[in-house]
Amino acid sequence: MRAAVVTNPIDVGSLILEVADDLHGATAIFIGTVRSTNEGREVREIEYTAYEEMAEREMSVILAEAGRAYEGAVLVAEHRIGLLAVGEASIAIAAAHGRRACALDALRYVIDEMKSRVPIWKREVYADGSQSWVDPTRVTAT
Amino acid sequence: MRAAVVTNPIDVGSLILEVADDLHGATAIFIGTVRSTNEGREVREIEYTAYEEMAEREMSVILAEAGRAYEGAVLVAEHRIGLLAVGEASIAIAAAHGRRACALDALRYVIDEMKSRVPIWKREVYADGSQSWVDPTRVTAT
Amino acid sequence: MVGEMLITVRFFASYADSLGLARTQLALDSGARVSDVLASVAQLPGATAIPKIPRVAVNHVFADIDTILQTGDEVAFIPPVAGG
Amino acid sequence: MVGEMLITVRFFASYADSLGLARTQLALDSGARVSDVLASVAQLPGATAIPKIPRVAVNHVFADIDTILQTGDEVAFIPPVAGG
Numbered sequence: 342m343r344a345a346v347v348t349n350p351i352d353v354g355s356l357i358l359e360v361a362d363d364l365h366g367a368t369a370i371f372i373g374t375v376r377s378t379n380e381g382r383e384v385r386e387i388e389y390t391a392y393e394e395m396a397e398r399e400m401s402v403i404l405a406e407a408g409r410a411y412e413g414a415v416l417v418a419e420h421r422i423g424l425l426a427v428g429e430a431s432i433a434i435a436a437a438h439g440r441r442a443c444a445l446d447a448l449r450y451v452i453d454e455m456k457s458r459v460p461i462w463k464r465e466v467y468a469d470g471s472q473s474w475v476d477p478t479r480v481t482a483t
Numbered sequence: 484m485r486a487a488v489v490t491n492p493i494d495v496g497s498l499i500l501e502v503a504d505d506l507h508g509a510t511a512i513f514i515g516t517v518r519s520t521n522e523g524r525e526v527r528e529i530e531y532t533a534y535e536e537m538a539e540r541e542m543s544v545i546l547a548e549a550g551r552a553y554e555g556a557v558l559v560a561e562h563r564i565g566l567l568a569v570g571e572a573s574i575a576i577a578a579a580h581g582r583r584a585c586a587l588d589a590l591r592y593v594i595d596e597m598k599s600r601v602p603i604w605k606r607e608v609y610a611d612g613s614q615s616w617v618d619p620t621r622v623t624a625t
Numbered sequence: 626m627v628g629e630m631l632i633t634v635r636f637f638a639s640y641a642d643s644l645g646l647a648r649t650q651l652a653l654d655s656g657a658r659v660s661d662v663l664a665s666v667a668q669l670p671g672a673t674a675i676p677k678i679p680r681v682a683v684n685h686v687f688a689d690i691d692t693i694l695q696t697g698d699e700v701a702f703i704p705p706v707a708g709g
Numbered sequence: 710m711v712g713e714m715l716i717t718v719r720f721f722a723s724y725a726d727s728l729g730l731a732r733t734q735l736a737l738d739s740g741a742r743v744s745d746v747l748a749s750v751a752q753l754p755g756a757t758a759i760p761k762i763p764r765v766a767v768n769h770v771f772a773d774i775d776t777i778l779q780t781g782d783e784v785a786f787i788p789p790v791a792g793g
Binding site: 515531532533534536537538540541562573574594597598599600601602603604605606616617618619620621 | 635637638639642682685686687701703704705706707708709
Binding site for chain 2: 368
């Protein structure tokens with residue numbers, strides 16, 4: 342169970358190795374990457390910022406919750422901050438378990454909770470040079 | 484959408500790259516690996532065999548079904564056959580989509596259907612040298 | 626041989642082990658169905674390992690026992706699958 | 710200064726941009742609650758960007774506005790999160 346806010350590129354392969362275990366036959370992984378468009382606008386890059394101390398704490402709490410809900414799950418999560426280009430990974434989560442349903446459910450729990458609870462924000466920089474903070478709670482027309 | 488029965492080790496990193504797409508911000512991956520124990524017996528290795536022509540066809544059908552159910556999903560699946568050591572990957576599936584719920588749901592659909600429909604079998608070789616075909620439909624005591 | 630057709634029959638995994646056979650050919654009357662293949666296979670030594678209504682594929686597609694066969698068809702007996 | 714305590718207040722993302730401020734300190738009477746911090750912050754220029762009842766954390770844990778503060782506590786205003 343390791344949760345980290347990082348500034349370097351995320352190495353998904355090393356996360357997979359980190360949760361690998363001869364007793365766990367199922368590993369589920371989620372990777373979130375920067376998309377080239379959002380709500381119809383062309384995105385050039387995204388700047389992620391975090392309340393770092395709290396973000397790592399909250400991520401650890403979420404992993405611990407998933408570990409209790411899906412007993413035996415081995416979990417790791419990294420969220421990258423700083424300026425990310427299109428296609429780069431902002432988040433990666435790996436979940437290993439003896440049963441595939443538990444690995445998949447634990448993975449979904451962690452990503453859903455991270456999206457709603459971890460104090461990390463993103464500012465999209467558009468092709469025209471303008472930028473704006475993304476607010477997922479705001480209803481949009483698209 | 485590529486489905487393959489392979490004999491060489493599965494390269495998960497290349498599957499992730501294969502589904503990567505600047506329009507798809509969410510990638511979900513499942514990896515199944517050989518466990519060191521099954522139903523209380525110590526497993527030394529597993530031999531996977533396939534009805535190869537049908538297995539690849541059935542895997543392709545499943546990917547196409549998932550692509551229809553979760554429109555826009557980009558999917559790839561590989562199943563390895565032959566003699567696999569503990570810890571080696573027997574199956575890997577990658578699903579990319581613009582929405583994370585769709586990537587995760589498509590991934591789960593593919594792994595669940597592959598488990599029930601693709602004509603692939605495994606013979607476990609135990610630490611004591613004995614071996615047996617695994618029949619997931621047989622209820623066991625454990 | 627008017628009215629006869631040749632069907633390839635394939636066995637895998639535990640079925641192949643029990644029968645000591647992975648592939649054979651059967652000559653059946655035209656109009657024969659998968660159920661006729663089952664009846665022939667049931668006579669083979671070691672066939673008790675195969676359930677009365679096994680999972681069967683014709684030309685790589687799952688099929689039911691009423692499926693009418695054509696000469697050259699490949700009928701496969703599919704033991705409980707265990708991939709993944 | 711008997712009865713006074715020092716609280717660190719932090720702002721992030723759109724809140725920090727609107728206030729032009731990422732971190733400040735407030736001196737409050739002992740026994741003060743998160744709601745007292747909200748009242749002080751509401752006086753700052755640019756505070757209209759912050760909702761009346763924002764999401765708040767005390768010492769890195771989400772807290773409600775009735776939470777009683779201790780000297781040295783860190784109160785953070787959390788805009789809608791957008792990680793992932």
